[in-house]
Amino acid sequence: MTQLSFLTSKPWIWSFAAAMATWVITMLFTGGSSFVGLSQATLTFASFSIIVGLGQMLVITLGPGNIDLSVPSTITLAGTVALKLMDGQSSWLLLGFFAALAIGLAVGLSNYALIKLLRIPPIIATLSMSFIVQSSAIWYNRGLRVKPPKVLADFTTEATFGIPNLALVALALSIFVWWLLEKSVFGRWISAIGQSPFAARMAGIPVDGARLMTYVCCACFASVCGFLLASFSGGAALNMGTEYLLMSIAVVIIGGTAVTGGNSNVPGIWGASLFMFLVVSMLNTYGFGAGVRLILTGLIIITVILAASRPSARAR
């Protein structure tokens, strides 16, 4: 009975269980030969989804309708600008990093300006913003592919004590967000806003300030992800952010964060991100065609959502 209530009280269990299951199934097929390779690749690629997912989670926690669709274009623009500024020189590393952060800051501020000042629903506001950001990236990029500085390229592709550096970065950011949500006043604020904006306002919470900070945080996480992703893949590409639009939303929801807001879940993002990558690599290992692979990915996502939803549905 205690075990059962543990399961229902920890929604992230499901995403980890799903990730473990897919990992074992993939291992069975390869006979354990790819143990280190698969684990490292999974941790590396999952790190990107974890970083963008953390930001998206903060925004989704703000309540129904809050979502940031400008994530992919922010990733692209930050990666493009940072790499072009650094121009392969390790000495310009900090400049590139801060340029990426500045882009995140600017996109986040503009997003919230549209939402607050023009009262555009967040979905459409961030969507319109993403068009403008994407255009800026196209205009700035000019089809150039600048190589990342050697230090950065090494850092993003190497591992410390067998754990990929990127996974360590993602871990540090996750602990920061966990602290933010669970231990800081700011986290209490955004959970309160997500549960009831009206009550939050009545309780004297600076609702607009907290929402602004959240959108800025989300855009900054996306720009950091873009910075790392471009360094990892040896250069920025105009479509490098595309897959993270759906990915960032999927890992948040599969990870057990309430889509209606007010309740977030940091460990779940890890489980879900590992799971999403493992599904793809499992289907690849089994050698399915593109069509079957897509169908199975979709069905597996829905199955996990269904499995995870049951306890909360019963509780109601």
Added chain:
Amino acid sequence: MKGFSARLLIPVISLAILLCAVFYLQPRTMSYLGLNLLFNLAVPIALATIAQMIIMSVNDLDLSIGTFVSFAACVTAAFMPETPLLAIAILLAAIAAYAVLGFVITLQSLPSIVVTLGMSFVWGGLAVLILPSPGGQAPDWLRSIMTVKPPLMPMAIVASIIIALVSHFIIMRTTFGVAIRGAGGNGRSLVRAGWSLLKIKAAAYALAAFFAILSGMALVGLTTAADANIALRYTLLSIAGVILGGGEFVGGRVSPIGAVVGALTLTLAASFLSFLHISPDWQIGAQGAILIVVLGLRLIFNFGKRKGSAS
């Protein structure tokens, strides 16, 4: 009735302004042929927008509309000319699948965003299986419907008006439509009144699938071929169209006529930008800017209204 016209005012004004701008930039579009070319591709977008609007009126959001329209287009192009019965059977099964989705989403109170996100992979995969490479062909009857030349007004305009009126009738005038909007407005009171929320949402999803399939078929009729990625951008376009047309994400507040006008506005915005000779780099960005401006207009109007009601 008053709320109805106020909700429609902004979208119609935006469309009119944009149309005048296009006429000014390129007077040759002010003709039968010109208008048809301007609005041709609006027909499938308008149908997809209506589909999205139906889902939004029950407080859900469909992130798989684009892939589903692509799927319907692939089925139409691959099977409709040779084996129409098979094509119809597949499309009917797809409508049934949507009804099941609506049922399950309501039963388990699942987030529609994620379920449809998962379904977008499924539809995309099926589309790739059906048409691994771009191809297929449009059945002759479909081609002739989409290229018919009615007197006085071009087909695209006539079709848009028909879509607007038919969907307006279904959503705003029938009991079924009221029930759908009621499910979005206040599901609990609807249940108290003796309706089954499960049935209503399943039916709403099925109706949305029907309109999305029409969208895919219209698209094939225009392009005469299909591929698995043909309509991916419809997902975001349809959401933007509904909002431009005065719809809202929650509360069952939607406007079918507005949604069609919104879809026309979005289509026209693309033509407007190409007539402006904006550098291709900034084409997408300018579309974003137009969206922002049109939605900003709504704010000015709302301010005026509030002042009016206060005085």
